[in-house]
Amino acid sequence: MAGGEQVYATLLLSDSYLPGALVLAHSLRDARSTKKLAVLLTLDSVSAEAITQLKAVYDYVLPVPRIRNSQPANLELMNRGDLHSAFTKINLWKQVQFSKIVYIDADVVAYRAPDELFDIPHAFAAAPDIGWPDLFNSGVMVLTPNMADYYAMMAMADKGISFDGADQGLLNMYFANDYHRLRFSYNVTPSAHYQYVPAYRHLRSSINMVHFIGANKPWFTGRYASQGSSPFDEMVGRWWAVYDRHYKVKYTLLRRCRPLRKHHSLSTSQNRSQSKCLAGILKGIPYSLKLGSSIMN
Numbered sequence: 001m002a003g004g005e006q007v008y009a010t011l012l013l014s015d016s017y018l019p020g021a022l023v024l025a026h027s028l029r030d031a032r033s034t035k036k037l038a039v040l041l042t043l044d045s046v047s048a049e050a051i052t053q054l055k056a057v058y059d060y061v062l063p064v065p066r067i068r069n070s071q072p073a074n075l076e077l078m079n080r081g082d083l084h085s086a087f088t089k090i091n092l093w094k095q096v097q098f099s100k101i102v103y104i105d106a107d108v109v110a111y112r113a114p115d116e117l118f119d120i121p122h123a124f125a126a127a128p129d130i131g132w133p134d135l136f137n138s139g140v141m142v143l144t145p146n147m148a149d150y151y152a153m154m155a156m157a158d159k160g161i162s163f164d165g166a167d168q169g170l171l172n173m174y175f176a177n178d179y180h181r182l183r184f185s186y187n188v189t190p191s192a193h194y195q196y197v198p199a200y201r202h203l204r205s206s207i208n209m210v211h212f213i214g215a216n217k218p219w220f221t222g223r224y225a226s227q228g229s230s231p232f233d234e235m236v237g238r239w240w241a242v243y244d245r246h247y248k249v250k251y252t253l254l255r256r257c258r259p260l261r262k263h264h265s266l267s268t269s270q271n272r273s274q275s276k277c278l279a280g281i282l283k284g285i286p287y288s289l290k291l292g293s294s295i296m297n
């Protein structure tokens with residue numbers, strides 16, 4: 001559908017990636033993007049509380065059907081059984097109310113808003129994958145929704161056609177040599193194992209977005225990595241900087257309200273101001289903060 005809106009979109013398949021989706025949205029907004037933000041999610045695995053959090057930062061919250069790979073054997077080749085429903089990304093092509101989508105994984109932080117990606121004259125574009133750079137990484141993609149691609153990819157998903165069992169394998173087979181290659185700066189995937197420090201120093205100022213691929217996300221591992229000075233540590237630190245800018249203050253405030261609560265001898269008015277304090281702060285606090293301690297260290 002020509003003339004539709006252009007949006008950034010991400011995907012949320014579980015509450016466990018909520019901190020990622022929130023940080024991504026804030027990073028784009030803080031960088032003053034002029035585009036709207038959309039999140040596709042599966043209602044059977046994302047809580048109502050998480051949706052409330054998402055609505056505070058996303059313009060469009062779009063429920064989509066889960067697309068599960070019924071033949072997940074290839075997923076085990078990369079030890080990522082958790083990606084059984086990554087095919088759900090195919091729903092992006094069905095969003096024909098939008099003329100162009102810049103899709104971004106929930107484990108990405110934007111250093112600047114790459115609005116120029118909406119203007120590239122190609123139906124599909126993506127950046128190289130560091131594991132095998134002839135392939136593209138499917139964590140950042142510029143795509144044009146249309147039902148023909150959607151049905152063709154759904155047919156592949158139905159048959160479990162994907163060399164890695166997930167969306168990246170399927171998409172690389174579908175678009176094969178027919179895609180526009182984006183610069184790595186749009187999807188910088190740091191590795192704790194191979195760090196090309198001189199190149200990082202040389203090109204650091206041109207980074208557009210950083211993508212934390214692999215099973216260990218910044219919000220799972222905590223802040224420890226962000227304290228060092230390696231390129232990897234520095235990039236993890238950038239993720240936490242966005243997180244803290246929007247959520248840390250509120251958490252500190254919450255702690256200030258909490259000790260009073262255990263007091264039994266509070267007057268009615270003290271009690272009332274206590275509840276008011278908590279209610280006000282909780283309104284703006286992400287669900288993930290209340291989930292566990294890993295994120296608070």
Ligand SMILES: O=c1ccn([C@@H]2O[C@H](COP(=O)(O)OP(=O)(O)O[C@H]3O[C@H](CO)[C@@H](O)[C@H](O)[C@H]3O)[C@@H](O)[C@H]2O)c(=O)[nH]1
Nearest residue numbers: 011012013014017086105106107138139166167168213214
């Ligand atoms: O439990 C989960 C798992 C995934 N996701 C969503 O799915 C995306 C992909 O999963 P992720 O853990 O980010 O995968 P990567 O470690 O980045 O692995 C690579 O391989 C995946 C499978 O092909 C691709 O989807 C990725 O883009 C590619 O970078 C996430 O960003 C989220 O948007 C969830 O919401 N919850």
Ligand SMILES: [Mn+2]
Nearest residue numbers: 105107139213
């Ligand atoms: Mn990812």
